[in-house]
Amino acid sequence: MFEHLRPQPEDPILALMDRYRADPRTDKIDLGVGVYRNSQGVTPVMQAVKTAERQLVDGQDSKGYTGLAGDPAFIDAMAELVLGDVVAADRVAGAGTVGGTGAVRQGLELIRLARPGVTVHIPDPSWPNHRAILQAMGMAVKTYRYFDAEANGLDMTGLLEDLRAVPAGDVVLLHGCCHNPTGADPSDAQWQEIVATLKAAQVTALIDLAYLGFGDGIAEDAFSTRLMVQELGEVIVAVSCSKNFGLYRERAGVVLVTAADADARAVVQGNLATLNRLAYSFPADHGARVVEMILNSSALRAEWATELSEMRGRINSLRGELAAALQAETGSDQYAFLAVQRGMFSRLTATPDQIRTLRDDHGIYIIGDGRMNMAGLSKEDIPRLARAIAEVCA
Ligand SMILES: Cc1ncc(COP(=O)(O)O)c(C=O)c1O
Structure with missing residues (x-):
């Protein structure tokens, strides 16, 4: 064969x-x-990781399976870190994933399930794995202008023009901060314009947030994500803990989804759990639990x-x-x-x-x-x- x-x-x-x-x-x-x-x-x-790991080794009395969506306390802690208080907790669904890559993948699996045949628009350029995953999944992918190579900065005019032309119901993938590979991020004012354009175009945002805290700070780097949640309502966020917690090989990540209301959230949550079941049953726990322990301890x-x-x-x-x-x-x-x-x-x-x-x-x-x-x-x-x-x- x-x-x-x-x-x-x-x-x-x-x-x-x-x-x-x-x-x-x-x-x-x-x-x-x-x-x-x-x-x-x-x-x-990181020292905080070392301390949490020591506490985990000493205190953990079972390695039994977690839930299909992983440790709920990890998801809650990450939702709070990423989204702050811009959305009611009963609208947020989430599942632990295999790193940020797994979060992108599971977010796309959810999108495909919800809207078969949808086109996903990614920036040009983008992290090469975005296109590779989309193509491997057989999903339609298009690019929108993002970078002005001459000026070594954002091509804001081209970006807005292309986003305006995205058909309603399509998905637009955005790097929440620290764009890979260009480092060119929109300013807060530019984000406001971008989000207004996405809203007018009636598209769904998939945000890849792999570098939260590596740009200007947690709140500063989460600005665009929080704005999109506020303005667009339904948003999918793929979050990696690889860089900001230095947990690269532990494969800690989470896909967060803000749904229209608590009922819709319950359906999304069930679908995320099923998608994990189909891919790997349970996400890895060690890194996720370390992150949760750090976020839930004021000292750590x-x-x-x-x-x-x-x-x-x-x-x-x-x-x-x-x-x-x-x-x-x-x-x-x-x-x-x-x-x-x-x-x-x-x-x-x-x-x-x-x-x-x-x-x-x-x-x-x-x-x-x-x-x-x-x-x-x-x-x-x-x-x-x-x-x-x-x-x-x-
Ligand atoms: C834009 C982007 N998304 C996602 C990821 C995935 O990170 P992880 O190592 O957590 O899978 C990376 C890592 O390089 C990245 O640059």
Whole structure:
């Protein structure tokens, strides 16, 4: 039977990681894979996570199954973190998922079940897995304009034009904050315009929130999600705990759905549970329970918030320093966007040849589309990186 299988194309990010590992140079710089690194180049386990895990190991007296939707206390805590108080709790359905990827997948499964044949509109560009998952599910996918590569910023005019043309009843996927791969986020005022456009177009929003707290803060980064819930009523939010809790391999995530009322919520909740049953029965529990323990303990929550703000501060200061170093190297403001953009990623406008030269001649590893993981940088690397970019991309 397997003779009909075709080899899958290699994942460009994982392939780049392999090349990086095999590179013997000691001064190589990895800006490829999307994980946070501290000043020692390590992706750390947060202290709040360590403490919660110790408490969990000591206090847990059963590994029996949870519910199909996972630990209800985790879902409630995440709903409160993400949505604040903009929606009554009896309108919020939710299910634990296998990371943020699982949340996107289960959100799309719900959409497909609710509205077979629907088209999902994703930004151009977007996280490559959005299109890949949609295509694997056989769902129709279109793109809307998002990024102005010339200006290295949001293409607000194109974005609004395209959103206005989305047929009523379709689904629009939006990155709630820290857009991957561009780092270009709408301002609050621009979000107001975008949400008004979505409302007028009578479309459903699916929000991918993989970097809550990595941009400007929890409330700031949740602004767009909360606004959409307030203005649009029915919203699906795919949330990842991989980055903001540093729980990458534990696969903690949640799909939250705000329904029209409590009755509709009960139906959505039952469908989310069934979709989990069909995919993996029960979501993983360890990471979710750690998150719940942190969010429900004022001491652990405060410690986590401090650690998260240190991570955010580090990324934003690296952004500022790289922009300044490039300003000094090139004598122009063409890289000023790096300091303004948010989250782990920004995009370097570079040809494939330039990306290759950066890698081969300078040991600088950047993904082929120019996406740079700012959180992979160390301060010491900045002068060399700026010099190399100025030399190669001039
Ligand atoms: C935009 C976006 N959505 C979802 C995810 C999924 O994250 P997770 O590792 O929790 O599955 C990522 C991770 O890279 C992402 O960048």
